Amino acid sequence: MFDTDFNFANLGECIWNGQENGFRIGIAGSGAGFSVILDTIHSEPFRNFLPDLSLVALSELKQSPAMMPVPDLGVPVYDTFDQMLEAHPEMNLVVELVGDDDRLGEIRSKLDNSISLLDHREAIFFCGFYDMALTKHHFRVSFENQRVLLQSIIDEIREDIMLLSREGRIEDANKRVWQRAGKTREEILGHFCWQCATSRGGRQFCASLDPTCPFHRTLHTGTKDEAMFTRLDENGHLLYYRIYSYPIYDSRGNMTHILMMHRDITERTYQERHEQQRDRLAVIGEMSTYLAHEIRNPLFAIGGFANSLLKSTNLTEHEREKVSILVSETKRLDHILSSMLNFTKPSKSTLEEVDLCKLMTETVDLMSIGYEKHGYEFTTECNGKVPCVQGNAGMFKQCLVNIIKNAFEAMPDGGIISLKLDMRGDMAALSVSDTGVGMTSREQEKVFSPFYSTKEDGYGLGLAMIRKIITDYDGRIEIASKPGQGTTVTMLFCPVLGSCELPALQDDS
Known part of the structure; x- marks a missing residue:
């Protein structure tokens, strides 16, 4: 059974918390783990794990001729531990690497309660810590390189890409989004997408929250969606955009974000519509030519009879008015047929x-x-x-x-x-x-x-x-x-x- 008076909050306390000013370290001996201790004190990868560490002095280094050159450390070196202890009262941590239990007992007996001791047996834990810290640093550097590479790739994509929260606020975006908006990346983070999304020339893409945006459908259905929107540029040209939305799920299957992509399809749309119109015109041309010839022959006959009737003196005024309308309409139909035929003829002549x-x-x-x-x-x-x-x-x-x-x-x-x-x-x-x-x-x-x-x-x-x-x-x-x-x-x-x-x-x- 647990002691009911035990304070579990103390489990969260770290030994380093009592050393707000860091540790001033003196090393006695240069046995196993000596280079690891030095790297731990001086290397950048370990600063995130430990409090402020500084090496103040070394002593009793005779048994390690293969160690790194002492002058490079920039600290004084003493023949005995006693000399180091007397010369540096600011020391509050001694690392014993002599490797001799009797010598360890002598060193421990000379330390008061204000100085902590880490002996050669405990230093082995630093070796494990050292390897873990180096591994973490390696993965951090690798991850950062991958992140930079991925960000560079995304920034070079011609589409506008925004990572939105479920509320529609921008949590990240590629370079095209914030550069065309005339802002920095930090300035658009946290804002709603419709406040920052722009079309060509930096014109605001949405004046307010658009309920027809695929974002809302993805938010409610949890599936990807897309839609096409048209906008006008500053000169009045019609622009076409295809908007895509993709749900982003966490490891538990909960949708946490929505990825939005704005793709400018103006040139492609104009090209497709030009080709469609060209095909449509070809069909219209064939049909118009056929209909014009088929209709024009009876139309000539109708027009001829109508003109003859109009010249007759036996018509009443009311009948003459009706025949006049008939003549006028046949002329209008003939004009339409002529326009259709002209439209189907190739217009390109000698240059x-x-x-x-x-x-x-x-x-x-x-x-x-x-x-x-x-x-x-x-x-x-x-x-x-x-x-x-x-x-x-x-x-x-x-x-x-x-x-x-x-x-x-x-x-x-x-x-x-x-x-x-x-x-x-x-x-x-x-x-x-x-x-x-x-x-x-x-x-x-x-x-x-x-x-x-x-x-x-x-x-x-x-x-x-x-x-x-x-x-x-x-x-x-x-x-x-x-x-x-x-x-x-x-x-x-x-x-x-x-x-x-x-x-x-x-x-x-």
Whole structure:
């Protein structure tokens, strides 16, 4: 049975706790364990295990000719223990390594209660402690090297990676997260992820806690999840992100953390949608060609009979009105069929050198006539170092005219239309900006789709046709817009004898 008066709290006391000022050590003899004792006192790996240790003196070293050079220790050496004891009253720990029991008894008899003694038999425990401490130091160094290597690898990953607590607070993150947020790693730790996550250019990714985030589904289901989000950059370009969430479990199977990864898939999404649209256009082209020819023949017959009826003098006014509608609708259908056929025809013809600055100036002069009096104002900016591009001047001018007309329709009460010609990488970029109503991200996703139109009487082939013409000449068209802040349409062209490599959307992440 246990003694009920025994204080178990004393089990937690360590012998070192009574030595707040550390130990001043004197060593007598240099037998087994001598080098281990010296390493224990002077080596860094042991400082986490022991109180402050300092060697003040050595004595009786004759029997160890193979020991380390005494002068390197920087402490005095005495022939006898008595000399050392008398010269260093500050000693409070004596280590006996003479290895002789009789000599040990003599040394013990000369020590008062303020000086502790560690004899040569007890020193063997230091050897075990020494090996354990070195092993721990080795594993610590190895672990630190592995940690640094793993952190370096994670920091080089292009995705944003955050380790979140169950409350959604950041406990760790890779370098991309805190660098793009303009903060240090320490500044983001402990904050909610939505307060620190950013998109390109350092813009805040979430304005508040988003209940649709995969984090919440993983938190409730305990399984990995993912979702796609769209954002606008500072210029109004549409950005695409895929967000992943992964549960992290401890050894007991409890979910302790959630790993979040933000992947920018903008370029990939644009490329995939471009390929999908190209395949879709091929199908639409074949179908449109077939339908146009099949419909046009009976349509000509209907139109011809309708025109003949309209010339008849036997029709009443009411009948003439109906026939007029019939003639008008057949003409409208014929116009739609012509547009469909033009859309399916290859637009690329013989190449020529096109001066975009001249083309822009001529187009603005043309469009100014009749429009400036309705409140529309043009501004132009032309970089004189932009080379000529390869293409068809007539088609490019028609594309520019149609884009400007779209700008007019976006500003029915007038506004400013800004045209700018500059270089973007190896491509010549011609931009048209308006101050109109702008577009939502959903409208941006569909704006280049054939037969999609925001106009009540539109056929939806305007921007789709422009895109087809530009891409047929190895160029590209981009759109950037924000609701209420206007729209910018940019056409990118290949310079004559240029490299003609399409630049990706600017990634300043």
